[in-house]
């Protein structure tokens with residue numbers, strides 16, 4: 001059996017982004033504020049913009065505080081974030097891959113290598 | 124005794140009419156949530172010994188849910204599963220609280236009114252409390268929570284530095300921390316009493 005979950009320890013060990021705290025808050029909202037009727041919810045486009053382009057929204061507007069009290073909006077934000085992070089990962093992976101001309105140069109070099117070795121042996 | 128692993132539990136799904144297509148996604152989702160399920164049970168019930176049993180219940184409900192919806196990914200399935208799991212944990216906590224109350228009617232009434240569980244107004248209500256907070260702090264907290272941006276990115280977007288914005292939000296962060304800490308500790312404390 002694992003030892004009891006040490007809440008104090010978890011908070012003390014939190015990183016400098018307060019990740020444990022914000023994950024806890026998110027879990028709290030999901031648990032305590034179900035809103036299946038979607039009362040006062042932000043619309044789908046706004047929730048998407050919240051994650052992809054928050055600078056296009058006027059977040060000073062108090063209507064956005066609704067997300068702190070709505071499991072459904074929080075869940076949608078989570079889904080958008082997963083999608084956003086996956087896209088970023090994919091983009092990063094593609095950028096890290098050598099481009100076509102580099103791949104061709106590597107291929108040429110690997111084909112020429114045995115030939116070069118052969119001549120070196122002959123010399 | 125060691126607890127069964129999620130793979131061993133999922134597997135109790137032999138008894139559930141499970142679509143083959145759900146199986147890998149659901150298994151991955153349950154496995155990814157396994158540490159959280161144990162922590163949640165330990166926090167609310169005092170220990171995690173019932174986690175496998177409650178996981179089984181949550182899996183059965185998730186299967187029913189998946190059967191009526193378009194296919195979900197691992198992450199989304201995990202969210203659905205964990206929601207059902209939390210419901211089950213809370214149901215059991217409520218049941219154990221109910222059965223452990225003893226005494227006369229008047230003692231019971233005062234115990235219930237003193238119980239933090241019985242009062243909705245003890246909830247952390249950031250929508251209300253942040254209404255009167257400085258607008259720049261509200262924006263920072265919304266970006267950190269809603270967009271899940273790091274403090275560095277939040278600082279960049281709000282034209283300040285990471286340390287400065289974090290320090291400015293300290294009062295709100297402490298308030299949230301205090302409230303969440305109390306909520307997580309409550310289950311364990313009640314078991315000890």
Ligand SMILES: [Zn+2]
Nearest residue numbers: 041042070073
């Ligand atoms: Zn909402």
